[in-house]
Amino acid sequence: MASYLLGISCYYHDSAAVLLEDGIVVGAVQEERFTRKKHDASFPARSISYLLRERGVTLREVRAVVYYEKPFLTFERLIETHLEASPFGLRSFLASMPTWMKEKLFLERLLKRELAQLGAGPVPELKFSEHHLSHASSAFFPSPFADAAVLCADGVGEWATTSAWRGQGADLTPLWEIHFPHSLGLFYSTLTAYLGFKVNSGEYKVMGLAPYGKPRFADRMLENLLQLNSDGSFALNLRYFAFTKELQMFSPALEDLFGRRARRPEELLEPFHMDVAASLQLVLERALIPLARELRRQTSATRLCLAGGVALNCVANSKLLLESGFEDLWIQPSAGDAGGALGAALAYYHLAEKGERRVCHGDAQKGSYLGPSFKAVEIESFLRKNNVPFQKLTQEDMLSETSRYLDEGKIIGWFQGRMEFGPRALGHRSILADARGAELQKTLNLKIKFRESFRPFAPVVLAEDAPEIFEFDRPSPYMLFVAAVRPELRVPLAPADRTKFGIDQLNVVRSTYPAITHVDYSARLQTVSRDRNPILAQLLEVYRQRTQSSVLVNTSFNVRGEPIVCTPEDAYRCFRRTEIDVLVLENFIVTKESLPPSNQSEDWRSEFELD
Numbered sequence: 001m002a003s004y005l006l007g008i009s010c011y012y013h014d015s016a017a018v019l020l021e022d023g024i025v026v027g028a029v030q031e032e033r034f035t036r037k038k039h040d041a042s043f044p045a046r047s048i049s050y051l052l053r054e055r056g057v058t059l060r061e062v063r064a065v066v067y068y069e070k071p072f073l074t075f076e077r078l079i080e081t082h083l084e085a086s087p088f089g090l091r092s093f094l095a096s097m098p099t100w101m102k103e104k105l106f107l108e109r110l111l112k113r114e115l116a117q118l119g120a121g122p123v124p125e126l127k128f129s130e131h132h133l134s135h136a137s138s139a140f141f142p143s144p145f146a147d148a149a150v151l152c153a154d155g156v157g158e159w160a161t162t163s164a165w166r167g168q169g170a171d172l173t174p175l176w177e178i179h180f181p182h183s184l185g186l187f188y189s190t191l192t193a194y195l196g197f198k199v200n201s202g203e204y205k206v207m208g209l210a211p212y213g214k215p216r217f218a219d220r221m222l223e224n225l226l227q228l229n230s231d232g233s234f235a236l237n238l239r240y241f242a243f244t245k246e247l248q249m250f251s252p253a254l255e256d257l258f259g260r261r262a263r264r265p266e267e268l269l270e271p272f273h274m275d276v277a278a279s280l281q282l283v284l285e286r287a288l289i290p291l292a293r294e295l296r297r298q299t300s301a302t303r304l305c306l307a308g309g310v311a312l313n314c315v316a317n318s319k320l321l322l323e324s325g326f327e328d329l330w331i332q333p334s335a336g337d338a339g340g341a342l343g344a345a346l347a348y349y350h351l352a353e354k355g356e357r358r359v360c361h362g363d364a365q366k367g368s369y370l371g372p373s374f375k376a377v378e379i380e381s382f383l384r385k386n387n388v389p390f391q392k393l394t395q396e397d398m399l400s401e402t403s404r405y406l407d408e409g410k411i412i413g414w415f416q417g418r419m420e421f422g423p424r425a426l427g428h429r430s431i432l433a434d435a436r437g438a439e440l441q442k443t444l445n446l447k448i449k450f451r452e453s454f455r456p457f458a459p460v461v462l463a464e465d466a467p468e469i470f471e472f473d474r475p476s477p478y479m480l481f482v483a484a485v486r487p488e489l490r491v492p493l494a495p496a497d498r499t500k501f502g503i504d505q506l507n508v509v510r511s512t513y514p515a516i517t518h519v520d521y522s523a524r525l526q527t528v529s530r531d532r533n534p535i536l537a538q539l540l541e542v543y544r545q546r547t548q549s550s551v552l553v554n555t556s557f558n559v560r561g562e563p564i565v566c567t568p569e570d571a572y573r574c575f576r577r578t579e580i581d582v583l584v585l586e587n588f589i590v591t592k593e594s595l596p597p598s599n600q601s602e603d604w605r606s607e608f609e610l611d
Helices: 045-055 071-085 090-102 104-116 131-140 184-194 203-212 218-224 252-258 271-299 314-323 337-352 376-385 395-407 440-448 534-547 568-577 602-607
Strands: 004-009 016-021 024-030 062-067 125-128 147-157 160-168 171-179 226-228 234-236 303-307 328-331 412-415 429-434 458-462 481-484 522-528 551-556 582-585 588-591
Touching: 004 045, 004 337, 016 045, 016 337, 024 045, 024 337, 062 104, 062 337, 104 125, 131 147, 131 160, 131 171, 131 303, 131 337, 147 184, 147 271, 160 184, 160 271, 171 271, 171 337, 184 203, 184 234, 184 252, 184 271, 203 271, 203 314, 218 226, 218 252, 218 271, 226 271, 271 303, 271 314, 303 314, 314 328, 314 481, 376 568, 376 588, 395 412, 395 429, 395 534, 395 582, 395 588, 412 568, 429 440, 440 551, 458 534, 522 534, 568 582
Parallel strands: 004 062, 062 125, 147 303, 303 328, 412 582, 458 522
Antiparallel strands: 004 016, 016 024, 147 160, 160 171, 226 234, 412 429, 429 551, 458 551, 481 522, 582 588
């Protein structure tokens, strides 16, 4: 008889639930995909209900529920931090205490009450992991490595902000930690806030903005903000950071250091902001590489696993791959708090229950395609109920038609199979387009995604073709590395283009694939193989037969501020409200030109809070 464990994360940000069957992950989903509230932190009731329903089990058949951190340790850190900051920080203390006294301090009782509302019968045994143990477990146990070093870096969890581990077989041993308030995640988030972007949401925008600037403030940051030590450790100069005692991330001293007030959200981005972003990215890399090198020296491991929010910085990941001394690197695709739900369940299974670990070729993440899928009968019922004209095709004809539309420059809403777990759309809930289009980045940003014009788009390519197009020698299925477009595919710059800087570089054609080539010739690469994503691989093969290229733009199927679409209804709504040309729902095709004019106003954009 199968045995089930449920891992959950919630009440901070990015709540999620994960179901293990005999130690194997069989489902994982974030609550935001159901509630349509980005980064939803609420109890993942809908996620748990989906996982149990999809597997055909009830909550009483789950032997334990594992929460991804220990709230009493977090409360201890909160109290000690406020006491050290006293008499400053009273406002922050008074703001946080009601929530803690009402909910988080008595989290076990709250979780049991929420679980009890999901089904009849006794609530399963409730267990608690530690935050960084959850991250480390999510990195090592699904990885393809039997032996590896593990590095976790995020904002903060309980006390740890950075932690090192050694994974061997089904064991995971802690080595050392760096404690709050000294945090690379909070360092990056503080500068993210200074640049006018949202903390815990906009950090990836800063990474994308960095190549437009020059790192002229890197030395100033290293001299004043972040001290790097010879053993790889680091420390923040708290004079410039306010998060320990205030309701904001930075102090006025940070604005004095740069001689500029902080940018307000949606204000014009200037070369100064791009230079700060470039400097921040460089300093992060200078901090991470010595950490990884020290871990390599201590463990003699040849492989490294990463998790924690910092591990979503794919530019830094690529530098680690090249310069850390490790031969190979595996990163948890859902590296933030949502992935903590997976790690919590795996930690309990392997470390507490001593469950066997099966090391899989590739990895045990199953492409991260772990969420809901929809049958043809469900999709057809939705389309008919809403009077949507459609074509129902064989799979072969659907692939041929989609390839034709792509070659004609049409933008495709692509909805296939199980939804992705994690922040990246990996070809099951994606917007696809021809990477050869010179104006495509502008069109996608402004007319479909409704987001900032500077943001780059990622390529998806057949794994066997990738080395001919990108300077990268291994699979990248989770879009967690960047790779340079090969020199022979780059377009020589005109004399006038060579002198452009800042945002003026945006529309300069730099390669034969301009839609996915960033201003530094990099691209956030996703490679696809038939064993991981057979339907997308087949589309790329058909597209290659038609165009001699298997490279497409792949961006998430949503608009700015909206979670990635989950259901056919979500997908149709996004398609209807944007300038996506064609919607492909499994083998059903809907074209925009077949629909009557929309009578929706622009007010719908106010549904989603800008990220």
